[in-house]
Amino acid sequence: MTAVRVAARGEDERHVGYRLVITLLAYALPVVFILLPLILFLIQSFYYVDHGDIVRELTLRNYERFFTGRAFLPVFIKTCWLCLGVAAITVLFGYPVAYLLASLEGRRKYVMMVIFVIPLMMSYIIKIYAIRAILGGNGFLNRILLFFGIIDQPLTFLIFNLQAVLLTLSVILLPFAMLPIFIALERIPRSLIDASFDLGASSFQTFRDVIWPLSLQGTIVGATFTFVLALGDFITPQMVGGTSGFTFGRIIYSQFGFAFNWPFGAALSVILLAVVLVAIVGTGLLARTRHQL
Amino acid sequence: MDEAPKTLIELRQVAKSYSGVEVLHDVDLMLRDGEFMTVLGPSGSGKTTILRIIGGLVRPTSGAVLLDGTDISAMPINRRPFNTVFQDYALFPHMTVEANVGYGLKVRGEQKARIRERVIETLRLVALEEYAARYPSQLSGGQQQRVALARALICEPRLILLDEPLGALDAELRRQMQRFLKRLQKEIRTTFLFVTHDQEEAVTIADRICVMNNGQIEQIGSPEEVYYRPANEYVARFFGDNNLIDIAIGSLGNGYREVTSKLGTFRCAIGNRPGLAEVTAGRPGKLLVRPEAIAIGSAGDGAQNRLRVRVEDMSFVGPVSQVLARPLAEPERALMIKLASRASGIPLAVGDEAEVGFSAEECHVVTT
Numbered sequence: 219m220t221a222v223r224v225a226a227r228g229e230d231e232r233h234v235g236y237r238l239v240i241t242l243l244a245y246a247l248p249v250v251f252i253l254l255p256l257i258l259f260l261i262q263s264f265y266y267v268d269h270g271d272i273v274r275e276l277t278l279r280n281y282e283r284f285f286t287g288r289a290f291l292p293v294f295i296k297t298c299w300l301c302l303g304v305a306a307i308t309v310l311f312g313y314p315v316a317y318l319l320a321s322l323e324g325r326r327k328y329v330m331m332v333i334f335v336i337p338l339m340m341s342y343i344i345k346i347y348a349i350r351a352i353l354g355g356n357g358f359l360n361r362i363l364l365f366f367g368i369i370d371q372p373l374t375f376l377i378f379n380l381q382a383v384l385l386t387l388s389v390i391l392l393p394f395a396m397l398p399i400f401i402a403l404e405r406i407p408r409s410l411i412d413a414s415f416d417l418g419a420s421s422f423q424t425f426r427d428v429i430w431p432l433s434l435q436g437t438i439v440g441a442t443f444t445f446v447l448a449l450g451d452f453i454t455p456q457m458v459g460g461t462s463g464f465t466f467g468r469i470i471y472s473q474f475g476f477a478f479n480w481p482f483g484a485a486l487s488v489i490l491l492a493v494v495l496v497a498i499v500g501t502g503l504l505a506r507t508r509h510q511l
Numbered sequence: 512m513d514e515a516p517k518t519l520i521e522l523r524q525v526a527k528s529y530s531g532v533e534v535l536h537d538v539d540l541m542l543r544d545g546e547f548m549t550v551l552g553p554s555g556s557g558k559t560t561i562l563r564i565i566g567g568l569v570r571p572t573s574g575a576v577l578l579d580g581t582d583i584s585a586m587p588i589n590r591r592p593f594n595t596v597f598q599d600y601a602l603f604p605h606m607t608v609e610a611n612v613g614y615g616l617k618v619r620g621e622q623k624a625r626i627r628e629r630v631i632e633t634l635r636l637v638a639l640e641e642y643a644a645r646y647p648s649q650l651s652g653g654q655q656q657r658v659a660l661a662r663a664l665i666c667e668p669r670l671i672l673l674d675e676p677l678g679a680l681d682a683e684l685r686r687q688m689q690r691f692l693k694r695l696q697k698e699i700r701t702t703f704l705f706v707t708h709d710q711e712e713a714v715t716i717a718d719r720i721c722v723m724n725n726g727q728i729e730q731i732g733s734p735e736e737v738y739y740r741p742a743n744e745y746v747a748r749f750f751g752d753n754n755l756i757d758i759a760i761g762s763l764g765n766g767y768r769e770v771t772s773k774l775g776t777f778r779c780a781i782g783n784r785p786g787l788a789e790v791t792a793g794r795p796g797k798l799l800v801r802p803e804a805i806a807i808g809s810a811g812d813g814a815q816n817r818l819r820v821r822v823e824d825m826s827f828v829g830p831v832s833q834v835l836a837r838p839l840a841e842p843e844r845a846l847m848i849k850l851a852s853r854a855s856g857i858p859l860a861v862g863d864e865a866e867v868g869f870s871a872e873e874c875h876v877v878t879t
Contacts, residue, residue, distance in 0.1 A: 407599070407601065409597045409598075409599055409601035410601050410603060410604075412568055412588075412595075412597070412601065413595070413597055413601035413602075413603075413662075414603075414614070414618075415567075415568075415587075415588045415589045416566060416567075416568070416588055416589070416593075416594055416595045417589075417594060417614050417615035417618060417662065417663075417666060418589045418590075418615055418618050418619055418666065419589055419614070419618040420589060420618070423618045427603075427614070427617075427618070428603060431605045432604070432605060
């Protein structure tokens with residue numbers, strides 16, 4: 219008996235140590251890998267560059283440059299509008315798809331969902347190339363139109379502009395809008411819809427008064443997802459944006475990649491991050507409702 | 512009251528299968544206008560399926576549902592003049608109590624002022640008028656239950672379907688709600704169809720009970736009928752701790768039928784079961800004696816049916832005391848006897864031999 223008890227206590231003590239390590243890791247990992255880099259970034263944004271060297275003196279000149287510079291603020295606002303457009307398009311198309319999926323029965327529902335989510339597993343770059351291959355001057359779409367004699371020469375407005383960025387981002391990010399909406403729709407108890415019909419409501423009234431309000435939260439989450447993801451993207455605009463499709467992400471990228479002005483790039487990133495945080499917190503407040511499902 | 516009650520709903524040969532498995536077998540059911548009927552059965556007996564078929568949530572595989580004699584089998588759920596109180600209440604979580612209750616009128620395009628008026632009226636009926644601005648999540652289970660009821664009542668349906676609505680409530684609240692529902696139903700004179708698996712609840716609340724088992728109706732009758740004169744062994748067993756004794760039908764006497772068992776020969780009054788006189792002799796069956804119908808000692812002196820037993824166990828359960836006794840003639844068979852409890856106690860002790868009796872009128876026979 220005593221031996222057993224001693225053994226049990228030894229195990230307990232080991233468990234305590236184990237738990238301590240796990241707890242430490244749980245707090246330390248996010249601090250080291252997320253919070254710390256962000257803080258370093260924030261500090262970096264107050265440095266400045268002089269003749270190619272980073273001067274480690276705190277200054278606001280980077281932020282000043284953002285607000286006074288000719289190009290930065292307009293591009294920033296344009297980018298925000300673009301990303302709002304992406305959010306709107308992905309929700310507009312994602313909602314009906316999610317609704318269709320949620321209304322399917324049994325196994326078919328999950329098979330269909332996997333089919334819609336598969337694009338997420340494909341490389342992002344490959345998808346952009348695919349879209350370029352479709353929209354490009356010598357692309358699929360132009361060739362078809364030429365073949366049928368609808369046009370005489372390739373259309374050039376399809377790609378390398380802001381609309382192409384909007385379209386490409388929307389296509390790529392569609393699953394991110396669809397999934398939260400699907401989950402929200404899935405969580406609506408069947409009996410609520412039954413009750414609505416039972417009380418005499420039509421399909422439209424049931425959608426407007428029950429399904430839509432109860433899936434609004436998921437829809438807002440989906441829109442936030444795509445907005446935030448689109449805001450940070452710089453590869454898509456780079457590849458399909460051409461010269462007119464210049465976005466804020468590309469400006470930040472160029473500060474690091476070409477101008478070698480890291481502090482300014484950091485400052486622009488902080489501004490972007492601030493907008494993202496405002497978007498997340500703002501929509502979070504918007505989505506908060508007094509009920510609980 | 513003089514004229515015969517009208518039939519509101521009629522089910523004709525209604526059957527329902529789910530992927531080849533039949534859960535309801537050719538059920539016939541008549542629901543009278545203004546009655547309170549409970550559908551009683553264990554889970555999987557098809558009772559909820561009946562409710563959902565009438566409500567329009569489920570389409571029967573075959574058969575017809577009639578309302579006032581007209582086939583409404585193809586009528587969509589939102590056109591049927593019935594409303595359901597769902598098992599989980601199914602209150603809209605994003606709407607206040609007022610909006611929930613008013614929903615049925617709103618979708619019919621009633622005027623806002625009129626809806627408000629009716630909502631307050633209906634909430635008063637369920638004593639919740641002060642809760643109009645609350646959300647369902649801010650209410651207790653019993654209050655949510657009454658909101659669900661008000662939401663169904665406000666549409667003034669011909670029939671209210673209640674799907675085990677009291678299942679989630681604790682015992683005391685349940686009894687309160689049972690009394691409340693019964694009183695309310697008499698007051699508004701709307702037909703109620705109430706599904707439950709609780710036999711005590713079914714008996715307490717209903718005008719008529721429909722006992723279901725394995726997708727079939729075993730018996731439809733008043734609470735007294737199903738309690739004292741069950742149609743078959745299943746119903747007899749379903750209602751509490753009946754004494755069921757294997758018997759064979761014997762000779763016909765004057766107003767009674769003799770039945771023989773290992774415990775002895777008993778007399779059973781024919782009035783209790785029409786047709787008992789015509790049953791061929793020798794047919795097997797069960798004799799049913801309710802525990803409270805058996806008298807012990809001198810109290811049973813006048814009874815036609817008597818036997819000697821040994822008391823095996825006695826227990827006091829409040830208003831009644833239960834005595835478990837074994838007949839001397841057949842100690843394998845235990846008899847349950849319930850006596851009214853007295854402060855002075857029961858003049859019996861475990862191990863005592865006693866004479867018990869029950870009258871022919873208290874006997875009921877089901878053939879098997």
